Amino acid sequence: MTHFLQRLGHTTLSSFAKLGRGSFFLIQILSACLSVFLRPKLLIKQLYSVGVLSFLIITISGLFVGMVLGLQGFYILSDFGAEETLGIMVAASLVRELGPVVSALLFAGRAGSALTAEIGLMKATEQLSGMEMMAIDPIKRIIAPRFLAGFISMPLLSALFSSIGVLGGHMIGVGVLGVDDGSYWAQMQAGLDFQDDIINGIIKSIVFGFAISWISLFEGYDTIPTSEGVSRATTRTVVNSAFTILGLDFILTALMFGDI
Amino acid sequence: MQNTKTQDTLVGLFVACGIAALFFMAMQISNLSAFSNNKTYTITANFENSGGLKVKSPVSVAGVRIGRVSNISINKDSYESVVEMLIEAQYNLPDDTSASIFTAGLLGEQYISLEPGGSEDFMQQGGMIDITQSAIVLEEVIGQFLFDKAAEE
Secondary structure, three states, X not given: OHHHHHHHHHHHHHHHHHHHHHHHHHHHHHHHHHHXXXXXXXXXXXXXXXXXXXXXXXXXXXXXXXHHHHHHHHHHHHHOOOHHHHHHHHHHXXXXXXXXXXXXXXXXXXXXXXXXXXXXXXXXXXXXXXXXXXXXXXXXXXXXXXXXXXXXXXXXXXXXXXXXXXXXXXXXXXXXXXXXXXXXXXXHHHHOOXXXXXXXXXXXXXXXXXXXXXXXXXXXXXXXXXXXXXXXXXXXXXXXXXXXXXXXXXXXXXXXXXXX | OHHHHHHHHHHHHHHHHXXXXXXXXXXXXXXXXXXXXXXXXXXXXXXXXXXXXXXOOEEEEOXXXXXXXXXXXXXXXXXXXXXXXXXXXXXXXXXXXXXXXEEOOOOOOEEEEEEOOOOOOEOOOOEEEOEEEOOOOHHHHHHHHHHHHHHHO
């Protein structure tokens, strides 16, 4: 019994301590962000590894998600003779939910895990301490550019995902299943609002980008500097990011679309 | 440093693609192109029953969309539904225009159809439509029909 209580207390205390370290880390990153603009080369390098390298997986997934939505939507809607509304079904589900959430999950798996592993290995091989010895602030030099790159890439990737998905739905719905081209676009434009749907979707993806970058960099920075520790930290990044994305998505959806 | 140059180009391409996608979403997927910076004016109409009319439902004349519903509230004295509409400023409506609530298709969304009258004067900002026809509630129509059938026999 005492043993159980002791473990409970230990878990609680250590998770609070981690939360505190995480928040402090975030403040450090945010205050270092401005200095990144003095060295845009660092940011471009990270935009390449975080954004450009995620480009392919995001576009291909977007295309297939859109195509599947077009196919499934068509089967169900044609039961009610409402195939013409396929456009709004595909676009609304992509722009509001699937675009931001699925691209964030993919981004966490593709870029977040890589960030954690990279930072974790830097810590394990004492590169970060080495930098400090040379009076280079690793937060400014290593962490902040990666954070900004994730923060910038995420909305762009999510917009790409949604757009390609809509085109994929168009390809299947209009090209293969014979939905009218005009009504596909017209229903979509009539049903979706720029402010309520598009902007809210973009806000979601910005929030997710922030959360993923924070979690993956913190897990890397906070890792136990052994190979096992790095592997655990990488796993935690993917798992925690997924939980955070889905939880935040629920909260944001309830706040944004609650009154409909 | 050939490598850096390629990297720069690819990053530029990526950002350009992302911005193009955002632009595509704004213009092609949503209705931003339809009602962006156009000036509008507000008119109101009282309906006995506004049925399934919603904020943002279309307002049309002769089937052409000229505005949208901006607010629906209830008049506390007469218990009528007060519908505010935003009409694009380029369309002038005679002040004896009448308004009806129709349904697009059998199960489609409801919209306001305006029928311009013959008056020489135009509606101003805050104008009021006097002649209105309420939404047709399907249950009432069916009920009426059954009642008439029963009375005939």
